Each structure stands twice: as C-alpha cells, then as structure tokens.
Amino acid sequence: MSTSTPILPSTTVTPPPAEPSAMGGRAAKSSFGAESTMSLLVDSLKDRLLFAVPKKGRLMEKTLELLAGADIKYNRAHRLDVALVQNHPIALVFLPAADIPRFVALGSVALGITGQDVISESTHAEQIVELLQLGFGKCSLQVQVPVTGPIQTLEGLSGGRIATSFEVLAAELFNGPNGVDAKSNSNKKTKIEYVGGSVEAACALGMADGIVDLVESGDTMRAAGLHAIHTLMKSEAVLITSKEPHSTLTPELKSLIHLIKSRFAGVLAAKKYVYASYNVERKNLDKALKITPGRRAATVSPLETEGWVAVSSMVERKEVAKTMDELEKSGAEDILIFALDNCRVGI
Numbered sequence: 005m006s007t008s009t010p011i012l013p014s015t016t017v018t019p020p021p022a023e024p025s026a027m028g029g030r031a032a033k034s035s036f037g038a039e040s041t042m043s044l045l046v047d048s049l050k051d052r053l054l055f056a057v058p059k060k061g062r063l064m065e066k067t068l069e070l071l072a073g074a075d076i077k078y079n080r081a082h083r084l085d086v087a088l089v090q091n092h093p094i095a096l097v098f099l100p101a102a103d104i105p106r107f108v109a110l111g112s113v114a115l116g117i118t119g120q121d122v123i124s125e126s127t128h129a130e131q132i133v134e135l136l137q138l139g140f141g142k143c144s145l146q147v148q149v150p151v152t153g154p155i156q157t158l159e160g161l162s163g164g165r166i167a168t169s170f171e172v173l174a175a176e177l178f179n180g181p182n183g184v185d186a187k188s189n190s191n192k193k194t195k196i197e198y199v200g201g202s203v204e205a206a207c208a209l210g211m212a213d214g215i216v217d218l219v220e221s222g223d224t225m226r227a228a229g230l231h232a233i234h235t236l237m238k239s240e241a242v243l244i245t246s247k248e249p250h251s252t253l254t255p256e257l258k259s260l261i262h263l264i265k266s267r268f269a270g271v272l273a274a275k276k277y278v279y280a281s282y283n284v285e286r287k288n289l290d291k292a293l294k295i296t297p298g299r300r301a302a303t304v305s306p307l308e309t310e311g312w313v314a315v316s317s318m319v320e321r322k323e324v325a326k327t328m329d330e331l332e333k334s335g336a337e338d339i340l341i342f343a344l345d346n347c348r349v350g351i
C-alpha cells in the first residue's frame with residue numbers, strides 16, 4: 005500500500021491535510037500536467053461531482069470496466085489525474101487506492117472506489133459510508149509466518165517483529181488494549197515495521213518474524229514459504245461516500261450519487277445473473293419455482309396449451325448448469341438461458 009499524497013488544484017479538489025507519515029509514505033508529487041491544461045480544468049470542476057477512482061494497482065482495471073458498463077464516458081489526457089466525464093457533470097479524480105478514504109472522508113471528493121482494507125487502515129472508517137459492495141478486489145488481510153519457522157501462533161509473535169503495509173491494523177491487533185501483547189501478560193511489545201511492498205520477503209530477509217499482508221489466491225504467500233495463522237479482515241472494493249451531508253452539492257449533483265450507485269448495481273447484477281425462461285406443466289410448477297424462485301419472484305404466464313405455464317426468472321450465473329439439470333428433472337421443457345447486457349434491480 006502506498007500513502008502518497010497527490011497534490012490537486014486547491015481551488016477545486018481540496019487535498020485533505022496530510023496525515024503524519026509515520027508510515028514512510030512516498031514523497032508527495034504533483035500528478036498534474038502542464039499549467040495551461042490544469043487552469044482549463046479548474047473552472048470545469050466547479051459544477052461537477054468529484055469521483056475518486058484508483059489510478060493504478062489491483063482495483064484499477066475492474067473500476068474502469070464498471071465505469072464503462074455504467075456508460076460513464078471520459079477522456080483522460082496523458083499524465084493528468086483528473087478527467088471530465090462527457091455525458092454527466094462528473095469529474096473523475098485518479099488517486100492511489102490507499103489515499104481515497106481520506107479524500108472521501110474529508111469531503112474533498114463526493115464519491116470514491118477503494119478497498120475495505122484501506123478504509124479500515126486509514127482511520128477514517130467512522131466518517132465513511134459504504135454505498136455498494138462491488139464484488140471485485142476480494143482478498144483477506146492475514147498474519148503470516150514461515151511454514152517451517154519456530155513461531156506458529158499469534159501469542160508466539162508477541163514481542164517479535166512484524167513487517168506490514170497495514171501498520172494501523174497490525175498495531176491494533178498486537179499492541180491494542182485487547183491485543184495479542186495485552187493478552188500474553190508478558191509486558192512485551194510487538195514491533196510493527198512499515199514496508200511499502202513485497203512484504204512477503206521480510207521474513208526470508210531476517211527483518212521480521214511474521215508479516216501482515218493481503219492474500220487472494222495464496223500464491224505469493226506460498227512462494228515465500230509462508231502460511232496464514234490469523235485473518236484480520238476480509239475485503240473487497242466498495243463505492244463510498246462521506247457520512248457528512250454534502251451541503252455544498254447542488255440537488256442535481258447529489259442525485260448523481262444515487263444514479264451512479266444504481267447504474268453500478270445494474271452492471272453488477274447483469275454479471276451475476278442470467279435470465280432463465282422455460283415451460284412447465286402447472287402440476288410441476290411448485291417444484292420448478294423452488295429451483296428458480298427469482299430475485300423477488302418468478303414471472304408465471306399461462307400458455308395456450310391447456311395445463312401449461314411459461315416461467316421466467318433471474319438465476320445466478322454460477323448456478324446455471326445445476327439449475328438447468330434440476331429444472332429438466334422437475335419436468336420443465338424448452339429451457340432457455342439469456343445473458344443480461346444490463347439491468348436495474350432493487351438495491
């Protein structure tokens with residue numbers, strides 16, 4: 005995780021005050037291009053909803069896909085971290101995922117996409133509302149130790165050294181009032197050391213007894229000869245806003261927050277569900293509806309053929325083969341599955 009503090013045009017996006025950089029974050033740098041391009045942007049941002057999105061890393065690609073699916077069109081000039089949306093009064097602000105919670109919490113931008121892990125690490129969680137879980141960037145924050153090492157428990161790590169990019173969460177776990185150190189009753193204080201990346205190397209290099217880092221597939225952890233002994237939290241990407249009412253936003257801009265949320269929910273639902281349609285004899289309808297209950301309820305329409313009905317229902321994509329097998333067994337016929345391009349569903 006990086007903790008850089010990008011500098012944005014102060015008349016438009018006010019950068020929140022930098023947090024004391026005990027974490028050894030990267031030096032602040034201006035992400036803006038030529039002065040002339042920036043001054044053109046300054047005026048354009050005034051009447052726009054500012055939306056922070058990850059500028060790099062694991063969350064960037066899926067976020068851009070989501071924006072495209074929601075028909076949020078923009079042009080991003082080379083090296084410029086602000087892009088004006090063409091078809092809505094929105095400006096995208098490209099920031100490191102780890103910086104987004106602070107910008108959102110302090111109201112410098114109205115909306116953001118980032119990971120739940122960096123929200124908790126940022127210490128701004130209390131000021132942030134999660135509007136929507138986005139279903140990507142899924143991972144777990146775990147304590148890991150060498151598989152063949154002498155320490156295999158959290159208690160065993162007490163008083164030792166932990167390398168991590170998540171020093172707030174790691175300190176809470178080990179040094180907190182109900183933390184591992186307090187429970188071990190030994191007056192030992194575990195040392196939490198910040199590492200910006202490639203955290204898994206720390207144990208092999210002899211600089212830590214254990215690490216706290218993200219795990220998804222587990223490949224990186226296993227390659228480094230580590231295994232997990234504790235999970236601090238599970239995380240995924242989320243759409244967030246500030247708990248503070250957006251008093252400086254016009255009603256039009258405020259309504260865009262809801263619009264973006266429902267468009268995203270539609271794109272996610274279209275990925276998650278397919279549309280199933282089939283015919284079934286009325287005597288077998290109850291059985292079939294148990295297999296395809298739908299999100300709210302299935303639609304059942306009478307057919308011209310006496311005693312038969314047509315059913316349509318949304319079905320989870322990952323269950324579709326099993327659902328079709330079961331429908332066939334229940335007597336359903338003419339089972340058709342349609343992919344959804346997009347949809348609007350209750351959120």
Ligand SMILES: Nc1ncnc2c1ncn2[C@@H]1O[C@H](COP(=O)(O)OP(=O)(O)OP(=O)(O)O)[C@@H](O)[C@H]1O
Nearest residue numbers: 005006060061062063101119122141142143218220
């Ligand atoms: N292996 C992973 N699988 C899924 N999601 C991940 C994974 N690693 C990180 N994430 C998610 O992506 C977010 C950004 O992580 P990433 O390492 O890409 O950050 P970054 O912005 O590129 O910062 P850095 O330059 O410090 O690596 C994390 O906070 C987490 O929510």
Ligand SMILES: O=P(O)(O)OC[C@H]1O[C@H](OP(=O)(O)OP(=O)(O)O)[C@H](O)[C@@H]1O
Nearest residue numbers: 005201202218219220221222223224225
């Ligand atoms: O369980 P896995 O699927 O192997 O993923 C875990 C790795 O992904 C993240 O790092 P990333 O690759 O983003 O780079 P970094 O180490 O520079 O942060 C995380 O810090 C782990 O190293």
